[in-house]
Amino acid sequence: MQNSQMEALTLADLGPGQSGCVVKVADDALGHNLAAMGLVRGATVSLNRTAPMGNPRIYAIKGYQLSLRNEDARKVLLRLS
Amino acid sequence: MTHEIKIKMLTVALTGNPNSGKTTIFNKLANARESVGNYPRVTIAPRERVIEHRGRQIMLVDLPGIYSLSARTPEEQAGRDYIHFKRPDVVINILDSGNLDRSLFLTTQLIEMGCPRIHALNMFDEARRKGISIDTPALVSMLGGPVIETVATTGEGLERLLDAALEIANPATPPHPSVSVGYDTHLEAAIERVRTQITELHPQEMSAQQSRWLAIKLLEGDDEILTREGEHKELIEQVGTERATFKQHHDESCELAFAAGRYGFIHGLLMEARTVSAEIPDEALLHTKVDDLLLHRWLGLPILLGLMWVMFETTFTLGAYPTDIIKSGVDALSGLLGGILPDSMIKDLLLNGVLAGVGGTIVFLPNVVILFFFLALFSETGYIARGAFLLDRLMHLFGLHGKALIPLIMGYGCNAPAIMATRTIEGRRSRIITSLVTPFMCCSARLPVMMLFAGAFFSAHAGSMVFAMYLLSIVTALGSAILFSKTVLRSMPEPFVMELPPYRLPSIRAVLFHMWENAAGFLQKVGSVILVGSIVIWFLQEFPREIAFSQDYEAALTELSAQPASDERTVTEERLTAERDREKLEKSYLGRIGMAVAPVFEPMGFGWKDTVAILTGVVAKEAVVASYAVLYAQSKESEGLMSAISGAMNPAQAFAFMVFALLYLPCLATIGAIRREAGSWKWVGFSVAYSLGLAWSLALIIVNLGRVLL
Numbered sequence: 001m002q003n004s005q006m007e008a009l010t011l012a013d014l015g016p017g018q019s020g021c022v023v024k025v026a027d028d029a030l031g032h033n034l035a036a037m038g039l040v041r042g043a044t045v046s047l048n049r050t051a052p053m054g055n056p057r058i059y060a061i062k063g064y065q066l067s068l069r070n071e072d073a074r075k076v077l078l079r080l081s
Numbered sequence: 082m083t084h085e086i087k088i089k090m091l092t093v094a095l096t097g098n099p100n101s102g103k104t105t106i107f108n109k110l111a112n113a114r115e116s117v118g119n120y121p122r123v124t125i126a127p128r129e130r131v132i133e134h135r136g137r138q139i140m141l142v143d144l145p146g147i148y149s150l151s152a153r154t155p156e157e158q159a160g161r162d163y164i165h166f167k168r169p170d171v172v173i174n175i176l177d178s179g180n181l182d183r184s185l186f187l188t189t190q191l192i193e194m195g196c197p198r199i200h201a202l203n204m205f206d207e208a209r210r211k212g213i214s215i216d217t218p219a220l221v222s223m224l225g226g227p228v229i230e231t232v233a234t235t236g237e238g239l240e241r242l243l244d245a246a247l248e249i250a251n252p253a254t255p256p257h258p259s260v261s262v263g264y265d266t267h268l269e270a271a272i273e274r275v276r277t278q279i280t281e282l283h284p285q286e287m288s289a290q291q292s293r294w295l296a297i298k299l300l301e302g303d304d305e306i307l308t309r310e311g312e313h314k315e316l317i318e319q320v321g322t323e324r325a326t327f328k329q330h331h332d333e334s335c336e337l338a339f340a341a342g343r344y345g346f347i348h349g350l351l352m353e354a355r356t357v358s359a360e361i362p363d364e365a366l367l368h369t370k371v372d373d374l375l376l377h378r379w380l381g382l383p384i385l386l387g388l389m390w391v392m393f394e395t396t397f398t399l400g401a402y403p404t405d406i407i408k409s410g411v412d413a414l415s416g417l418l419g420g421i422l423p424d425s426m427i428k429d430l431l432l433n434g435v436l437a438g439v440g441g442t443i444v445f446l447p448n449v450v451i452l453f454f455f456l457a458l459f460s461e462t463g464y465i466a467r468g469a470f471l472l473d474r475l476m477h478l479f480g481l482h483g484k485a486l487i488p489l490i491m492g493y494g495c496n497a498p499a500i501m502a503t504r505t506i507e508g509r510r511s512r513i514i515t516s517l518v519t520p521f522m523c524c525s526a527r528l529p530v531m532m533l534f535a536g537a538f539f540s541a542h543a544g545s546m547v548f549a550m551y552l553l554s555i556v557t558a559l560g561s562a563i564l565f566s567k568t569v570l571r572s573m574p575e576p577f578v579m580e581l582p583p584y585r586l587p588s589i590r591a592v593l594f595h596m597w598e599n600a601a602g603f604l605q606k607v608g609s610v611i612l613v614g615s616i617v618i619w620f621l622q623e624f625p626r627e628i629a630f631s632q633d634y635e636a637a638l639t640e641l642s643a644q645p646a647s648d649e650r651t652v653t654e655e656r657l658t659a660e661r662d663r664e665k666l667e668k669s670y671l672g673r674i675g676m677a678v679a680p681v682f683e684p685m686g687f688g689w690k691d692t693v694a695i696l697t698g699v700v701a702k703e704a705v706v707a708s709y710a711v712l713y714a715q716s717k718e719s720e721g722l723m724s725a726i727s728g729a730m731n732p733a734q735a736f737a738f739m740v741f742a743l744l745y746l747p748c749l750a751t752i753g754a755i756r757r758e759a760g761s762w763k764w765v766g767f768s769v770a771y772s773l774g775l776a777w778s779l780a781l782i783i784v785n786l787g788r789v790l791l
Contacts, residue, residue, distance in 0.1 A: 024332070024333065025337070028334050028336075028337070030576050031334070031337050032151065032153060032336060032337070032340075033153070033576055033578050034578060035149075035336075035337060035340035035341075036148040036149035036151065036186060036340075037148060037183065037578055037580070038182060038183040038186065038344065040337065040340050040341045040344050041333070041337070041341045042341060042344070042345075043344070049372070049376055050378075051376070051381075051470055051471055051473065051474060052378050052379070052381055052382055052471060052474075053474040053475070054474070055473075055474045056470060056473050056474070056577060058376075058470065058581060062180075062182035062183050063179070063180060063182055063183075064180050064183060064580060064581075064582075064583075065580070065581040066578070066579070066580055066581070067466075067469075067470050067473075067577070067578075067579045067580075067581055068576070068577065068578060069473065069477070069576065069577045072576045072577065072578070
């Protein structure tokens, strides 16, 4: 049960200042794009900022800032760290 | 033999992530040595420069900034093809020292390709300020190539970069021991199995490194490599099975496992070669504070709009001063030539063709230069990425990227540089959509047309009519963007994955260089497309020379001049000259073309004069009003032109003409810009067909509505 709860958490669910560890990207094409940017299995991500209309958001990853739309962030599965 | 090697030009390709300072290094290396003879002065793309270093000619190639060599975007494809097929003698891999975790990803792919490489630890000063210390000597053996600390903005380390390139290219230098990126046992086993098959198929053709690279590429499902090995059915089949089995067992595709493996390699490497102080440096705190303001939930957008307004306003108000100077310069030159040259066809061609056309376009140079000053400033500081972040939600509604705002706004000034500004958009699909819809923005050259018609037909509401045209232009642009993103450009989805680079103070040199490069590109266009276009229009307007006039104007005029001067004489003279010019134009090739094309506009009730005005507007929109002035034989400024035109159409037709003139075709300069930014004539053709079709249909609808309603 604990496992399924963890699986449901995505990058888009991170609150301000919260951070998580990437488990999987549910879309291969997006996964590729993100891999080049350092967002791969095992990477630590945290939420930095949200745009005026709530979307996109800025995440801190590997020491730099990456901006993603929520619809893409929803496909990145996380484990809270 | 040795002599031959010595004189052979060395090819050095620069690669690196966007924002790694690659272009600054390129410009610095290229410009410090401007005096080299075969330096191509006005090339925009491909960016290649020949420089000289220690007596050796080096061709520097600036590859596009990329995050990976997977060939998933045209930029990545271009980068990989260049390194793989052109085999540059040396690849200089530019790394952001403060951001090694990510920038080394591209490096791992370069290592696997096995190309001779040098690593530049760029922005070394910035990294030091961030509290990062790097064990540079340790990196040399880990990355398999010299590692040089550089600071692009000050030029530190750049000489050593070139020295290292010469040394690596020297056949006498022993090669660096090869390095390989290790993966987990499952992947390694798969690589080994595929590699065995490859060595069987290509016996003795490849080094161990090459066959390993090929195996990895195949396992990653690289489309292009798969196609190239397409003849080897068993190999493709084996790779397919390996990929499927892997995915089944690991719930992850091979390519993502490779990516994770590469980051694992990087992580291990940095654990050994880098230490980061736990203290947060002042600079980072300051950057956060600036972002708190510029990306503020409520203030972010107003600040962005304010900055846009300043850019827009400065471009067109400040630009007006040098424009006036250039204009009077052109006029002075024209007056001077007019005085010196004897009356001849050559003189006419020079003054009314070349000087009028080229001079009429070159006056926009100050606007272009100022515009690009701002664009360079915004992109060098890192603000463009922030603007895109703020606006993405809004622009996304129209199928556009956040960065599309800048070209759209600039389009109100002049479409051609606005389309050049689409270069700041990374996604190819968004870039094409933006460059296709930007021409709908009502540029300043269309304003005189709108003002003429609004004044002639809707004098009571002239201001509102012009404003309505501005509104219509943005509505058409955004509407077309939605349409394109749902139809012709739907097949290439691109997620919005954008790095926000840290704020950086731009070097004056970099900003000036950026300005110069774009000004040069603009001048090149003026010297080619505009020059030829102006000459062609002039010929069409002036030929045939022998025209059978309906009456002998010259005789009548000579007769008049013999009479004593009087107001009546002046009026008659003016009338005769105007009639002669009109008849001459009517019977010129341009007039004949106008009449031949006129049937296209017959459903709207536009006459041949309107047709000619429309046709000349293709060269530059300014030409529309100028043509009307000639066609109706009236001075451009005079009230007479308005009253002359107002008799020719009904209000619905006039409105239809305004809409048509607003939307019908990008001008030649804009077409050139679309060709360059969208990358093919196919998109130019599409843009022309779409805008013509749209303008024609709308005009027809308006005229018919007018018939019903009025």
